[in-house]
Amino acid sequence: MQKAKAIMGLMACSALVAAPESALAADWGDHSGVTIEAKLIGGQQYEGLYGRIAEWEAATGATVKIISKKSHFEIDKEIKSDMAAGTTNWCVGSNHSSFAPQYEGLYADLNDLVPADVVAEFVQGNIGASTVGGELLMLPRAQFDVSVLYYLKSNYEDADKAAAFKTEYGYDLAVPETWAQMKDQSIFFADPPNFYGTQYAGKDEAIVGRFYEMVVAEGGNYLDENKKPIFNSDAGQRALQWFVDLYDAKAVPAGTTSYVWDDLGQGFASGTVALNLDWPGWAGFFNDPESSKAAGNVGVAVQPMGSVTRTGWSGHHGFSVTNDCANKEAAASLVMFLTSEESQLAESAGGSLPTRSAVWEANVAAAKAGDDPFRAEALEAFAEGAKYAFAVPPIPEWGESTNIVFPELQAAIVGDKSVKEALDDAAEAVDELMRESGYY
Amino acid sequence: MTRRRLPEWFVLLLPAIIVIAAVVLIPLLFSLYSSFTPYKLTRPSTLWKWVGTYNYEKILSDAKFWAAFGRTVLFLTIVLNLELLLGLGIALMMNKVTWGQRTLRTILMFPMMFSPILVGFQFKFIFNDNIGLVNNVLQSMGFDAALPWLVDGKLAMFSIMFAEIWMSTSVFAILILAGLFAMPRDPLEAAKVDGCTPWQSFRHITLPFLMPFIYIAMTIRSLDVARAYDIVQIMTGGGPARRTELLWTLMSRTGYVDARMGLANAMGYVSIILSILFTIYFFRKLSAARAELGMAG
Numbered sequence: 001m002q003k004a005k006a007i008m009g010l011m012a013c014s015a016l017v018a019a020p021e022s023a024l025a026a027d028w029g030d031h032s033g034v035t036i037e038a039k040l041i042g043g044q045q046y047e048g049l050y051g052r053i054a055e056w057e058a059a060t061g062a063t064v065k066i067i068s069k070k071s072h073f074e075i076d077k078e079i080k081s082d083m084a085a086g087t088t089n090w091c092v093g094s095n096h097s098s099f100a101p102q103y104e105g106l107y108a109d110l111n112d113l114v115p116a117d118v119v120a121e122f123v124q125g126n127i128g129a130s131t132v133g134g135e136l137l138m139l140p141r142a143q144f145d146v147s148v149l150y151y152l153k154s155n156y157e158d159a160d161k162a163a164a165f166k167t168e169y170g171y172d173l174a175v176p177e178t179w180a181q182m183k184d185q186s187i188f189f190a191d192p193p194n195f196y197g198t199q200y201a202g203k204d205e206a207i208v209g210r211f212y213e214m215v216v217a218e219g220g221n222y223l224d225e226n227k228k229p230i231f232n233s234d235a236g237q238r239a240l241q242w243f244v245d246l247y248d249a250k251a252v253p254a255g256t257t258s259y260v261w262d263d264l265g266q267g268f269a270s271g272t273v274a275l276n277l278d279w280p281g282w283a284g285f286f287n288d289p290e291s292s293k294a295a296g297n298v299g300v301a302v303q304p305m306g307s308v309t310r311t312g313w314s315g316h317h318g319f320s321v322t323n324d325c326a327n328k329e330a331a332a333s334l335v336m337f338l339t340s341e342e343s344q345l346a347e348s349a350g351g352s353l354p355t356r357s358a359v360w361e362a363n364v365a366a367a368k369a370g371d372d373p374f375r376a377e378a379l380e381a382f383a384e385g386a387k388y389a390f391a392v393p394p395i396p397e398w399g400e401s402t403n404i405v406f407p408e409l410q411a412a413i414v415g416d417k418s419v420k421e422a423l424d425d426a427a428e429a430v431d432e433l434m435r436e437s438g439y440y
Numbered sequence: 441m442t443r444r445r446l447p448e449w450f451v452l453l454l455p456a457i458i459v460i461a462a463v464v465l466i467p468l469l470f471s472l473y474s475s476f477t478p479y480k481l482t483r484p485s486t487l488w489k490w491v492g493t494y495n496y497e498k499i500l501s502d503a504k505f506w507a508a509f510g511r512t513v514l515f516l517t518i519v520l521n522l523e524l525l526l527g528l529g530i531a532l533m534m535n536k537v538t539w540g541q542r543t544l545r546t547i548l549m550f551p552m553m554f555s556p557i558l559v560g561f562q563f564k565f566i567f568n569d570n571i572g573l574v575n576n577v578l579q580s581m582g583f584d585a586a587l588p589w590l591v592d593g594k595l596a597m598f599s600i601m602f603a604e605i606w607m608s609t610s611v612f613a614i615l616i617l618a619g620l621f622a623m624p625r626d627p628l629e630a631a632k633v634d635g636c637t638p639w640q641s642f643r644h645i646t647l648p649f650l651m652p653f654i655y656i657a658m659t660i661r662s663l664d665v666a667r668a669y670d671i672v673q674i675m676t677g678g679g680p681a682r683r684t685e686l687l688w689t690l691m692s693r694t695g696y697v698d699a700r701m702g703l704a705n706a707m708g709y710v711s712i713i714l715s716i717l718f719t720i721y722f723f724r725k726l727s728a729a730r731a732e733l734g735m736a737g
Contacts, residue, residue, distance in 0.1 A: 080481040080699050102482055102699070193570070193579065193586030203679050254588030255569035257680035267570065396482065400698040411681035414591065436478075 031330035032061030037090035042069035056337040091325035095138040097129040107320040109135035113332035126355040129391035138318030139339040140355035142347035146314040146389040189274040190251040198275045202257030208402035213313035214239035217306025227439040229430040232423035283378040300381040312388035471705045479702035495706035527612025560674030563603035593683040619653030651729035659722040
């Protein structure tokens, strides 16, 4: 193991020295004859990076065999089936910060396989969110997500609207800085069923993630340090009330409780939604006249604040090495290659956000020097938004708890229960789950 | 010393027994066993931990499970009866068609050929409150509101029932049409000569003759209707606020998303009661209908 570390350290040094050069020039080690089986997330936005694998194969003499390529939810099910069947001797797997804690014992601690100075080149918040129980379970790729506020600029350029808003709410109409302002403006802009103030994801992990970040922004938390649910606190009730008030005021589409990411993206692109908290990956889509009626009218701002801090539920993709892999060193070399500075520069050129500090700086500098003011505005908002990013609680039960909580949030939103009843019921059920899982 | 030989009938049946054991019996016994464990897909070692009837006790005292159970019974009852009525109507009309009936029969089967997932997406779009077809038609007719088809409890159940009925009514229509084709003409002609009205002929001759076909269709569909899982999962996912949660969406979320396969299997075994009850009920009705026609034996 020590020898492997030394080799990796040497490789990393070589990689640092050769950073501006092409990937071929970097030393990824000699792994001639080795075949690495990989299970990767598929999809158009992810394919560009896989095109670079041939370079790693040429540099190392190894071969990469992609044995599965599916959406993240499908890969997740397949990996769980592999764990149940004990067929986990493939080597590299796509991973996500929200999924990683579930796969107990599947993935190796990369602290043993990747030199510390390579790890240090990543944004440390991303490394923190990739670490579960002290083990670094994945290296982050350039697919980092934190939501920012997209808005229709025309709403803020209309003097009559500004005057009417000031008369009604007593303050100037400007892009919202706080969630309270966003609620006011969403209600003000709404003209259902033709135009809505905002919208939110209304089911599955999507709404619980949004609720979770709002609870944190209100000064509360989802779980305490003993993993006991505390989201039914005053902060939690204030957070959920925000969703309920918008729904009651018809400032969001009535179907918002069945929406997830695609519905939200298409909704804002239809030009019928004034304010939309959404992921960075949509920026290009929203401002493309081919795909969006809002193109040319889209502004991007940092996400609003709760009464204590800004929201910042974030997640990122990454690559992991299995414990059962026969050639962990070669697998780790592939993972380092896929997350290297060159790979991240290439992948983030497509619009996704990097997880390496140097690549962030390079992208922001390039956007400022370029001739696309929208891209520069968006990247500035993303960079600012990333400062407030935080991941979900790193426990295997996160996903299962969201399945308990989301129907209760919906019950409050559609009026089946009061905010307090819904949160108390959800907290009681999550408490039972945590007890069953042996936390206390 | 004579070698003991297995009986011939057993040897001949052995391949079938092995196949049935491999694909039916062993998975069935395995899932039954795992329903007495806290088996989690992500923690294979939990398969060997025996927790007795814990999962069953948890389910039987869980109001959410019973709400889903009741909703599933309601869903089955309404869907099967409406499919029967519509299928019967379509079959009777088809039976009157004298030209192009084969083409019509083929067209009738189109909805059955769609994958349930596709049907789910199709109706999810049609019933979307913002950009959906139904609301756009209503708004163009001057109805100034966006009906929350997939959100309101009653409308959402209506929407998924509509999709399910659209897809599967033709099963009833085809089976009942087969019954109509097999029906002897003599009793109907005799009834006509005796001065029976069309309604009397239908009520006292056609319908009793069709009842065995109807009950066979009912039995097949009551077991097959679980295919509606895809439609419900895609259109509403069981929500919002569990308003359209059926046993199938609840079980699949517990088993595959939460990875709690032991608990999901226990739910499966409790819900089998539902299928058995429906099957027994329809078979009894089938025997009674056959007895009425003098076909019992």
